[in-house]
Amino acid sequence: MTRTGRRPGDPSVTKAEILHAARSTFAELGYESATLRRIAATAGVDVALIAHYFGNKESLFVAAHDLPINPSDIAGMLDGVSEDEVGERIARFSLSMLAVDDSPAISLMRAASTNAPAAAMLREFIDRTLIDPIAEMLDVEDGRERAALVASHLLGVLFARHIVGVRELAAASIDELVDAVGPTLQRYLTEPAWSGTAT
Amino acid sequence: MTRTGRRPGDPSVTKAEILHAARSTFAELGYESATLRRIAATAGVDVALIAHYFGNKESLFVAAHDLPINPSDIAGMLDGVSEDEVGERIARFSLSMLAVDDSPAISLMRAASTNAPAAAMLREFIDRTLIDPIAEMLDVEDGRERAALVASHLLGVLFARHIVGVRELAAASIDELVDAVGPTLQRYLTEPAWSGTAT
DNA sequence: GCTATAATTCAACATACGATGAATTACGGG
DNA sequence: CCCGTAATTCATCGTATGTTGAATTATAGC
Numbered sequence: 001m002t003r004t005g006r007r008p009g010d011p012s013v014t015k016a017e018i019l020h021a022a023r024s025t026f027a028e029l030g031y032e033s034a035t036l037r038r039i040a041a042t043a044g045v046d047v048a049l050i051a052h053y054f055g056n057k058e059s060l061f062v063a064a065h066d067l068p069i070n071p072s073d074i075a076g077m078l079d080g081v082s083e084d085e086v087g088e089r090i091a092r093f094s095l096s097m098l099a100v101d102d103s104p105a106i107s108l109m110r111a112a113s114t115n116a117p118a119a120a121m122l123r124e125f126i127d128r129t130l131i132d133p134i135a136e137m138l139d140v141e142d143g144r145e146r147a148a149l150v151a152s153h154l155l156g157v158l159f160a161r162h163i164v165g166v167r168e169l170a171a172a173s174i175d176e177l178v179d180a181v182g183p184t185l186q187r188y189l190t191e192p193a194w195s196g197t198a199t
Numbered sequence: 200m201t202r203t204g205r206r207p208g209d210p211s212v213t214k215a216e217i218l219h220a221a222r223s224t225f226a227e228l229g230y231e232s233a234t235l236r237r238i239a240a241t242a243g244v245d246v247a248l249i250a251h252y253f254g255n256k257e258s259l260f261v262a263a264h265d266l267p268i269n270p271s272d273i274a275g276m277l278d279g280v281s282e283d284e285v286g287e288r289i290a291r292f293s294l295s296m297l298a299v300d301d302s303p304a305i306s307l308m309r310a311a312s313t314n315a316p317a318a319a320m321l322r323e324f325i326d327r328t329l330i331d332p333i334a335e336m337l338d339v340e341d342g343r344e345r346a347a348l349v350a351s352h353l354l355g356v357l358f359a360r361h362i363v364g365v366r367e368l369a370a371a372s373i374d375e376l377v378d379a380v381g382p383t384l385q386r387y388l389t390e391p392a393w394s395g396t397a398t
Numbered sequence: 399g400c401t402a403t404a405a406t407t408c409a410a411c412a413t414a415c416g417a418t419g420a421a422t423t424a425c426g427g428g
Numbered sequence: 429c430c431c432g433t434a435a436t437t438c439a440t441c442g443t444a445t446g447t448t449g450a451a452t453t454a455t456a457g458c
Contacts, residue, residue: 005453006405030313113312114229148367156355168347204423
């Protein structure tokens with residue numbers, strides 16, 4: 001059995017396996033509890049190889065979460081949708097994309113809870129992929145506040161369903177969630193101005 | 200300077216200081232990153248004293264989060280509130296109680312993200328202090344599902360505001376949040392049946 | 399085909415953690 | 429006033445972590 005040294009085959013698949021293992025391990029355990037050794041073991045690789053490719057743990061985390069969704073996805077999805085369907089559309093798109101136990105979104109949420117850089121990543125991600133495009137589409141003065149409320153509700157559903165494991169939500173299907181949450185998002189987006197959020 | 204041995208004064212205040220330090224440290228850093236040594240340092244105490252009083256880290260965590268709010272608080276607060284004000288009432292009560300950076304709720308949320316026992320604690324807490332009393336008050340078939348949606352939104356606002364630090368929500372006052380979120384909760388609670396959540 | 403370079407593992411490091419046991423000091427009941 | 433007991437610290441252990449450097453093997457360019 002060959003133990004040390006370079007092994008035959010394409011190195012890029014090894015690298016991809018590391019990223020895959022990192023994603024699912026971070027998603028399952030969060031940033032601090034996901035150890036490099038465990039990720040390496042999952043990827044069938046020595047710890048040092050991770051350092052070789054990614055330098056340190058934080059860089060690996062960043063690399064593993066870099067391109068989950070790009071902002072144009074949401075923007076494109078909103079294209080040509082009638083105003084009164086936009087809430088359901090956002091709910092369905094976001095939830096079906098993100099409501100999976102080992103999705104990068106859940107991973108980021110887990111990590112963000114205990115790790116400041118991860119929280120910054122998630123904040124930026126929410127800004128770029130949710131708040132920015134939604135606010136731009138709405139094109140009203142308090143658009144960002146409305147979009148932030150939408151984002152907060154989606155985050156809450158994901159948190160309650162996948163992290164806390166609230167029974168009533170964990171038992172619900174995506175369709176049922178969309179039916180329940182969609183109209184709420186709709187209301188946040190198109191209800192005529194209420195007392196209002198911050199300046 | 201006295202270094203070792205028992206020190207003068209009431210030991211119960213020392214114990215209380217440990218619990219206080221534990222709460223704020225867990226709230227700030229989450230379960231894994233909040234080290235016993237740091238908590239001890241914050242409390243001005245040696246690590247071993249924590250072990251003496253609480254046994255191990257998990258027991259300390261449980262002790263530090265044991266009685267933040269009891270179920271009757273919510274139940275009592277809902278007493279005699281007219282049906283169309285209940286959403287705002289829950290929003291105001293929950294948010295003013297929980298929307299503080301070092302509140303036990305935020306601490307539990309942080310810990311729940313990466314620690315299964317903490318997630319179980321939070322799940323039970325949500326069940327007992329939110330879903331149970333609200334569902335009982337509603338007294339309709341899908342009461343628990345409605346209450347779970349309320350809880351998820353509240354969790355989302357807390358998560359987005361205090362953990363992720365979404366600007367638009369962090370900048371908003373409690374009153375503004377209540378104005379925005381209250382009607383949504385109201386809708387979840389009293390809107391005539393929609394397509395529905397799980398069985 | 400040779401060789402420089404990249405890929406990969408092994409071994410080890412310094413550090414920090416949670417836990418434990420022994421020692422020292424103050425308190426409280428008789 | 430004395431003595432058992434509780435409160436508190438010190439010292440240390442075993443373990444696990446992230447990181448680093450040296451050694452070994454396959455690949456790719458000439």
